[in-house]
Amino acid sequence: MTDRQPMVVxxxxxxxxxxxxxESLHLRTIWANDIDPKACRVYRANFGDGQLVEGDIAGLIGDVPAHDLLTAGFPCQPFSSAGKKLGIRDPRGTLFHVIVEILQRVRPQYFLLENVRRLLTMESGSHFATILKSLVETGYMVEWRLVSAADLGLPQNRQRVLLAGTRMSGRADIEPPVLKLLTPGELAASSDSTISLVAAIPNWVPIESHACKFPSWGIAAHGRFFCADLSHFDDAVPLSPLASFLETDPSPEFDFTEATKERIKSSTRVDKLVNGVHVLYNQGGGARMGYTVFGIDGIAPALTATASRHYERYKINGTYRRLTNVEYARLQGFPDNHCAGVAVYDQYELYGNAVPPPIARWGMERVLSKGIPVTAFSSAAANLLPLTYA
Ligand SMILES: C[S@@+](CC[C@H](N)C(=O)[O-])C[C@H]1O[C@@H](n2cnc3c(N)ncnc32)[C@H](O)[C@@H]1O
Structure with a gap:
């Protein structure tokens, strides 16, 4: 790697x-793609139209230029059962496989992927096993980690899995993990941790013989994986209360209709924190989120991409309402007016589908701590732009 600014796709x-x-890490995005016209409109309004190519990525694989770091929050799409007889699902023809094809063709040094938590558990982990197997076969060492938005200063119970990949050219390319901080004991032994990782690989589990859901952290290379459930997030910041992210005087257009308010009258008071979320009322036996009214003494449940009022019921300072588009932006870690160019109704979906920038940045900093430390990144790192808004 030369002494230049790392290039990102x-x-x-x-x-x-x-x-x-x-941008906050002073890296250079040289190519970007999405198929959705509204998302593209927002992207261009914020970042200009120099890098974004609008269209189906399936037809653009050959256009992706050489780069150092590939990033993607890929749509979670079921794999076909064509490969079932192999004991693992077949990713061919899926949007995930587009990523694999680009890695094969362009071979960037690193990648950072993001997806929903249930990717680790869907169909007893078989989807995730397919993903790991494909990425490892492409010649990358892969590490994954479940990260919560709440641990990074956003008042939202949103857990996402990050997959970080490093290109390998041989067995000696194995590197110590970066998404999991080393314990003091591991740190003391870190001078030979690469050697011990390589030595340990034969004892790891072959990816094809995975038998159940995958836990919150793991590492995979040479067809095998090692994993652990980590209870502690090393970089956690104190929990931010939802109340401090709310608009003070939102428009009444976000208030519930009279019919919805009538229905709420038959709800049962719960008034408990569940996973940090303040559940205020629940409707007769309704465990479904749609029947819950949330309070603001905790954090919000994961924001959804739906614009339905059904899933967003809050009692805020005596008013029953849904969250506003600006509150959605704040809870996802975006500037208030990031989606200003599209209708309010459409903003919910765009924010709800997005990766919170603090999660993306945490993963990028960890990946880049591996090796990119080309001078350009190291010197820029002393002057990071803050990811703080509002
Ligand atoms: C989970 S969202 C990723 C959101 C993004 N990380 C962000 O921060 O806003 C998945 C995105 O994939 C896009 N997409 C779906 N199918 C696509 C395709 N065939 N080609 C290009 N983009 C596609 C969707 O429009 C959507 O914006």
Missing amino acids: ELFAGIGGFRLAT
């Missing part, structure tokens, strides 16, 4: 959650 760019993180 952003697939499934949406409204640019990765792009905001990239």
Whole structure:
């Protein structure tokens, strides 16, 4: 790697959650893509139209230029059962496989992928096993980690899995993990941790013989993986209360209709924190989120991409309402007016689908701590742009 600014490609760019993180780290996005016209409109309004190519990525694979870091929050799409007889699902023809094809063709040094938590558990982990197997077979060492938006200063119970990849050219390329901080004991032994990792690989589990859901952290290389459930997030910041992210005088257009308010009258008071979320009322036996009214003494449940009032019921200072588009932006870690160019109704979906920039940035900093420390990144790192808004 030469002494220059690392170049980033952003697939499934949406409204640019990765792009905001990239900018804050002074990295250079040279190519981005999304198929959705509204997302593209927002992306261009914020970042200009120099890098974004609008269209189906399936037809653009050959256009992706050489780069150092590939980022993608790829759509979670079921794999076909064509490969079932191999004991693992077949990713061919999926949007995930587009990523694999680009890695094969362009071979960037690093990648950082993001997806929903249930990717680790869907169909007893078989989807995630397919993903790991494909990425490892492409010649990358892969590390994954579940990261919560709440741990990074956003008042939202949103957990996302990050997959970080490093290109390998041989067995000696194995590197110590970066998404998991080393314990003091591991740190003391870190001078030979690469050697011990390589030595340990034969004892790891072959990816094809995975038998159950995958836990919150793991590492995979040479067809095998090692994993652990990590209870502690090393970089956690104190929990931010939802109340401090709310608008003070939102328009009444966000208030519930009279019919919805009538229905709420038959709800049962719960008034408990569940996973940090303040559940205020629940409707007769309704465990479904749609029947819950949330309070503001905790954090918000994961924002959804739906614009339905059904899933967003809050009692805020005596008013029953849904969150506003600006509150959605804040809870996802975006500037208030990031999606100003599209209708309020459409903003919910765009924000709800996005990667919170603080999660993207945490992953990028960790990946880049591996090796990119080309001088350009190291010197820029002393002058990071803050990811703080509002
Ligand atoms: C989970 S969202 C990623 C959002 C993005 N990380 C952000 O911060 O806004 C997935 C994105 O993939 C895009 N997408 C879906 N199918 C696509 C395709 N065939 N080609 C290009 N983009 C596609 C969607 O429009 C959507 O914006």
